[in-house]
Amino acid sequence: AYMRYIQDNAETAVKDLLKSVLHSFSEKEHKHQDNIKLHAVDYMDDGSKICLCIDIDGQHSKAKFDFTGTSEQVWYNWNAPRSITNSAIIYCLRAMIAHEIPLNNGCMRPIEVILPPGSLLNPHKDAAVVGGNVLTSQRLVDVILHAFGACAASQGCMNNITWGDNKATSYYETVAGGAGAGPNWHGRSGVHTHMTNTRITDPEILEKRFPVVLQKFCLRPFSGGQGKYRGGDGVDRRILFRRTMTLSMLTDRRVHHPYGLCGGENGQCGKNLLKRVDGRLINLGGKCSVPMEPGDTFILLTPGGGGFGKVNDEEDKNSEQTEFQSFIERGSLFDYKLTQEGV
Template sequence: MVEHYGSDVVQAYMGHVQDNAEAAVRRVLNALPEHGRFQYPFDDGTKIVVHITIDKTTRSATIDFAGTSPQQPTNFNAPFSVCRAAVLYVFRTLVHDPIPLNEGCLRPLDIRAPKGSLLNPDYHAAVAAGNVETSQCVTDALFGALGVLAAAQGTMNSLTFGNGRYQYYETICGGAGAGPGFHGASAVHTHMTNSRLTDPEILEQRFPVLLEKFAIRKGSGGVGASGAAMGW
């Protein structure tokens, strides 16, 4: 592309793409409530706390995770880059225009997470589950603070087994949260997990296992004004 159009033209259009994304997010901010707060508790007492403040004059927002638990001795700590990616994802989903995901979406957003916290741990903290588990909780907390979507599973539903010869890893889909005026979607991967399930036939062909049942778990969704989604 650079050879065909030249570096200046390519750089200019890359800038246009980011400028357009910035403008799209600012339009979204103008339509959201000025203040939102959500607290997401973990089973072990750890919590994610997020405050969202929107300045309608500048059409910008501060996403502040002050009050979130300190980093933990477990591996559920999420590097700040994971937290930032979750924020980017959430605000991009609120843009209805067909824009590509890019850095321009973050220009109106000031993201703050206390140093040494679960979402901005110090070096050497264990972070293996931060991307596949905690990121989902961050996403649910953000949607909750904005008041636009109920929580999904808060996990990627990771399933793994294996031995010296076979290794298998899967993320099992669940239910997407409902929102104002619409129902949740059942049996889908949501938010920060973007993989597709292995077909049962492929699973049984490649691994020494037999899949006895593969179905939606009826009644597994929550109760609310809109229809709740169910998982497997």
């Protein structure tokens, strides 16, 4: 019975959010609306499209998340099973609701999800899906928050890096980037966002246990998008290899920029570079495996976050705060804003 009450409360919280969103957009249009449709589109680096239409039914306090128009599943491994999409939706709803509640499936009761069979977000059972959890999930969150107008795009991937050899040496890390700015906060720099929160290995431990040297690890200045509220900066991470190994990377946002909102500028794309011992510099693209020889350096430049709002436009700034703050008044996004203000 107790769990049922928790889920009932979560359902009510999401319904309140949907009503608040409907009210905010009705005020923006200066007319009463019982239903609204919110749209957003984003692209993976291979050109695959993620389409979303959110149809909010104010009379019944329900919403339909329709991903019709999303590209077909891909040959590679960044297909995302239905569970990934559901996780992204429930995460975004929980981040925006104006009630302190535990995360639970009651949030999904007022939500209907439409996923085209055989698509990137609803692939066949034999599709490769490992990248769906670490790449596509991040883009799903960006698309959902974009539709609600909640904040600009964050770095949009987890920057998955692995290396190893045939001598039982192996290592895997995910690397932080820039967070998107919001209607009244700057994006954080050098952080993991949304669907990940992993820590990175301390430099001393990394160099003691593995045949590498961490040459540089710092913020990537000006990689966040400009705006009234700036997107967070990505990071610059450079690793020198002291032994022959194979380096692999599974990354995204190397082609399509993390977008800004409401006049904010885009964040910079990421870049993966190989610097050979003789000084040659090679662009590795977003996804590949390469042999690393002693003296070679891997340079990882992670994406920044998008900016929010036009620069030097105080009147628009005040109106944007009023429009969005009405339904982002507590919860994770609001706590996130307070945390940034305290930095």
